[in-house]
Amino acid sequence: ELKVEQNPLFLSMQEGKNYTIYCNYSTTSDRLYWYRQDPGKSLESLFVLLSNGAVKQEGRLMASLDTKARLSTLHITAAVHDLSATYFCAPRGQNFVFGPGTRLSVLP
Amino acid sequence: NAGVTQTPKFRVLKTGQSMTLLCAQDMNHEYMYWYRQDPGMGLRLIHYSVGEGTTAKGEVPDGYNVSRLKKQNFLLGLESAAPSQTSVYFCASSYPGTGYFGPGTRLTVT
Numbered sequence: 001e002l003k004v005e006q007n008p009l010f011l012s013m014q015e016g017k018n019y020t021i022y023c024n025y026s027t028t029s030d031r032l033y034w035y036r037q038d039p040g041k042s043l044e045s046l047f048v049l050l051s052n053g054a055v056k057q058e059g060r061l062m063a064s065l066d067t068k069a070r071l072s073t074l075h076i077t078a079a080v081h082d083l084s085a086t087y088f089c090a091p092r093g094q095n096f097v098f099g100p101g102t103r104l105s106v107l108p
Numbered sequence: 109n110a111g112v113t114q115t116p117k118f119r120v121l122k123t124g125q126s127m128t129l130l131c132a133q134d135m136n137h138e139y140m141y142w143y144r145q146d147p148g149m150g151l152r153l154i155h156y157s158v159g160e161g162t163t164a165k166g167e168v169p170d171g172y173n174v175s176r177l178k179k180q181n182f183l184l185g186l187e188s189a190a191p192s193q194t195s196v197y198f199c200a201s202s203y204p205g206t207g208y209f210g211p212g213t214r215l216t217v218t
Contacts, residue, residue, distance in 0.1 A: 004150075033206060042198065043151075043209040088150060095141065095166065096200070096207050098150040 002027050004099035006089060012105045016078050021102045023072040023089035032072045033090045034063050037101070043088065079106045110134050112210035114199050120216045121189040129184040129213050131199030139202045140182040141166075142174060144195040145212075151198065157182055189217045 003026040013019050023032070031050050035043040047056040049065035049072060056063050060083065062075045072089055086103045090096040115130045131140065138159050143151040143166075153166030155174040163174045171193060173185045182201075186193060194217045199210040 035209075042211050043200075045206050045208070048206050090207075095153055095156055096151075096202075097153070098143075100150040 002029065002091060002093040002097045004089060004091060004097055006087075006099040006102050008102060009100060010103050010105075012107060013076075013079050014107050015080055018078065019076050021074040021076070021087060021089075021104075023074070023091075023099055025070050025072075025089075025091040025097075025099075027093065028067070028070075029091035029093055030067065031092045032065050033092065033096065034072070034074055035088045035090060035098075037086045037088065039085075046087075074102075076104075079104075081106045081108060112199055112201055112208050114197075114210040114213050116213060117211065118214050120218065121186075122218055123190060125189050126185070126187050127189065127215075128186075129197055129199075129215075131182045131184070131201075131210055133180055133182075133201040133208070135201060135203075135208065136179070137201035137203050137208075138179075139207075140176065141200045141202075141207065142172070142182065142184045143198045143200065144168065145198060146195050154184065154197075189215075191217045193217050 005024045007022045034046040047063040052067040054065045060077045065072045084106045086101045088101045089099045112133045141156040142154040157176040160179040197213045200207040
């Protein structure tokens with residue numbers, strides 16, 4: 001059974017700072033997704049990582065995947081307030097299995 | 109394209125009542141899913157479908173039933189609602205690549 005952990009669960013950071021969110025999963029998965037959720041809203045797809053060593057970047061967010069270590073990271077560069085949201089990773093087994101989410105708050 | 113839509117958006121039920129949530133997608137996706145999200149928690153899979161006429165149980169299927177009679181629709185039923193089913197319900201569909209989520213249904217059972 002695929003289990004997913006995210007670290008940290010809560011993150012409060014100042015604008016302009018860098019930080020990394022970690023996603024560990026328990027069994028083999030050949031692809032992993034990152035989603036963003038704003039309060040009271042649905043989930044928005046950010047990245048899909050399809051192979052070992054995959055790296056995707058969009059603006060201030062960069063995601064990477066190490067399938068051998070069963071680890072994905074979401075790196076935030078020079079955070080801005082608009083990035084405040086909850087971020088979920090979801091490795092794909094037969095289904096999407098979601099981590100608990102990392103609630104990010106970017107303070108001015 | 110409307111993407112993934114859910115009906116209704118909000119609902120209040122009394123314990124023991126029944127209801128059906130409708131999910132519709134216009135992307136011709138094979139896979140469809142029902143998740144529930146409780147405060148401060150991630151999403152937990154209730155049931156899913158890998159094609160028209162198929163359904164399968166997810167992580168938390170008890171108290172729910174589903175049907176996929178048409179490819180574009182996935183119905184989630186609560187036969188006898190309980191307060192523990194108070195949650196936000198999200199439907200999603202995929203090809204099976206990226207999952208696209210509906211706006212959610214906020215259900216309160218009193």
